[in-house]
Amino acid sequence: MGLFLQLLANGIVLGTFYALSALGLTLVFGLMRVVNFAHGELYVVGGLIGWALTAVLGLNFFLALAIVVIVLGIAGYLIDRLLIAWVRGEGEEPTILLTIGLSIFIANTALLIVGTTPQTVLSPFLSKPLFLGPVVITQSRLVLVGLCVALIVGTYFLVQKTTLGRAMRATFQDPMAAQLAGIRTAHIYGFTFALGAALAGAAGMLLGSIYVVQVTIGGVISLKAFVIVILGGMGSFAGAIVGGLILGVVEALWGGYVATGYVDAIGFALVIVMLLVRPYGLFGKRVERA
Amino acid sequence: MRLERNVLLIALTVALLAPLAVHNDYVVHIGVNVLFSVILATSFNLIVGYVGEFPLGHTAFFGIGAYTAALLSVCFALPFQVTVITAAFVAALFGLAIGAVTLRLRGPFFVIVTLCFAEVLRLIANNWIDLTNGPMGVSGIAMPAWATSGSILQQKVAFYYAGLLLAALSIFISYRFVYSNVGRAAIAVRENRFVAQSLGIWPFYLGLVTFVLAAAIAGAAGGFYAHYFTYVGPEVFDFSFMITMIIMVLVGGKGTLVGPVVGAFIVVMLDVYLRDFKELRFSIFGLLVIAVVIFLPRGLMGFISRRHETYHREKPGDA
Numbered sequence: 001m002g003l004f005l006q007l008l009a010n011g012i013v014l015g016t017f018y019a020l021s022a023l024g025l026t027l028v029f030g031l032m033r034v035v036n037f038a039h040g041e042l043y044v045v046g047g048l049i050g051w052a053l054t055a056v057l058g059l060n061f062f063l064a065l066a067i068v069v070i071v072l073g074i075a076g077y078l079i080d081r082l083l084i085a086w087v088r089g090e091g092e093e094p095t096i097l098l099t100i101g102l103s104i105f106i107a108n109t110a111l112l113i114v115g116t117t118p119q120t121v122l123s124p125f126l127s128k129p130l131f132l133g134p135v136v137i138t139q140s141r142l143v144l145v146g147l148c149v150a151l152i153v154g155t156y157f158l159v160q161k162t163t164l165g166r167a168m169r170a171t172f173q174d175p176m177a178a179q180l181a182g183i184r185t186a187h188i189y190g191f192t193f194a195l196g197a198a199l200a201g202a203a204g205m206l207l208g209s210i211y212v213v214q215v216t217i218g219g220v221i222s223l224k225a226f227v228i229v230i231l232g233g234m235g236s237f238a239g240a241i242v243g244g245l246i247l248g249v250v251e252a253l254w255g256g257y258v259a260t261g262y263v264d265a266i267g268f269a270l271v272i273v274m275l276l277v278r279p280y281g282l283f284g285k286r287v288e289r290a
Numbered sequence: 291m292r293l294e295r296n297v298l299l300i301a302l303t304v305a306l307l308a309p310l311a312v313h314n315d316y317v318v319h320i321g322v323n324v325l326f327s328v329i330l331a332t333s334f335n336l337i338v339g340y341v342g343e344f345p346l347g348h349t350a351f352f353g354i355g356a357y358t359a360a361l362l363s364v365c366f367a368l369p370f371q372v373t374v375i376t377a378a379f380v381a382a383l384f385g386l387a388i389g390a391v392t393l394r395l396r397g398p399f400f401v402i403v404t405l406c407f408a409e410v411l412r413l414i415a416n417n418w419i420d421l422t423n424g425p426m427g428v429s430g431i432a433m434p435a436w437a438t439s440g441s442i443l444q445q446k447v448a449f450y451y452a453g454l455l456l457a458a459l460s461i462f463i464s465y466r467f468v469y470s471n472v473g474r475a476a477i478a479v480r481e482n483r484f485v486a487q488s489l490g491i492w493p494f495y496l497g498l499v500t501f502v503l504a505a506a507i508a509g510a511a512g513g514f515y516a517h518y519f520t521y522v523g524p525e526v527f528d529f530s531f532m533i534t535m536i537i538m539v540l541v542g543g544k545g546t547l548v549g550p551v552v553g554a555f556i557v558v559m560l561d562v563y564l565r566d567f568k569e570l571r572f573s574i575f576g577l578l579v580i581a582v583v584i585f586l587p588r589g590l591m592g593f594i595s596r597r598h599e600t601y602h603r604e605k606p607g608d609a
Contacts, residue, residue, distance in 0.1 A: 035398040105576025261417040268406035
């Protein structure tokens, strides 16, 4: 029982991290219908900038986090306005290819600059263990889970309650009507992608303080994020969170009880089963258009 | 169709005669690389260009072919012809199984799930040490008898002709397939799925047939790779093979048979000439993909054939 609770706690912690890392992806897909294959690379860039600012330049962790969010936001805005805007309205395939090209470019350019060495973001939180009944958890993980939840809730309010968020949702529902209502949709698309990129970068930096940041993990991060998003339903906010938690818990239990070698394959197996049983995910809406 | 066939025949003639003019084993090695890339790109193009879906895990079939040939050669000492054909067959079986699952999905779902399959296979190749020897890979794959005699140049030339035979065969099969009723129906599905369905075409079945054919060709390419490099490791499932396949097909022009040939040639040449930049070339490849998607959405061959069509249309108008 103690082992189960411990694994469950580990899974929930991991799941919260997964949820944050998938949030940007599901937001961009839900609001823009863009499947961002460069998501994992943006995550890595966020982690690497965080590492450079805290470990190399010695900046404060939260200041560095703010800089990462701003830099990635600007980068995301520019990526949308300069690249994705070219193929907007031409269906899914060109944007998929475009973001694959972007991910190849970012990954290999980062490789040239930083190399393959794993780096760690310096954080002010201690790795001192805390004992909560039978469950042991390090302080830094607990703080990070709190930060993740805060970011997720903040994003939710941004999308649901602010003028910008309303404009985003309006643009997604009907771009023409949104334009007629005076919304500058080109900007809104830019801001949406910027939000997705900023969330990816923030996730990269936060998780980079517990795990390592490495140029080559971008692809794996993208894949995991896709797994989570498919489990929860593409474009669904709640889906990303539930999907993340499911994946985290299942991986932790599988790793604890069965075998560690194939932990990474679990997510893929889940996705394959899910797509056969419920192709639109737990929270997804069924859409088919001519 | 006529343009396509003539260009392909000219390319075949040039490829047949090329070794007579070349006496440098490095150049022949590049030639073998081009042919190997042509086979892979042709296979990838069948799905991208004719099913209209994007299998980001196409390396799965290449890797399965490579491992099949490697294991058959090392464990049972079977000859080249047998291993390559078995590799194609096993890859086709996997194509049937994976296609039956993935072709129910479309768009981003298809892309991601095919990628998941390739990733699972990579994990298996890494972890099932009894079968695949894990990260160490399978080494010491026998070179076929006809390629072990003579000088290095003669060996390479022998491989070159074997590759040419495979490439010509795969393009010929693709050509017959694309211009058969099944191929035309597949194009109808790609152009407008709903209209095609209303004409009594069953998209899933067509997709599956194409998928299995593409998987078999990729498997044969894998078998060829295994015997040429005499070593197969988990890196055959790497994304870098995927990147080159994507670029070859996109640059050349998807949905044409000449496109992948042109694309494979360009990419291998770029690879050779950008060798000095080593890592930078992948960054350049990334930019190339972005540029092609934005400025040349139908690739080089799409661009040329459109010019060709308008040229033919304009001429009667002038008279």
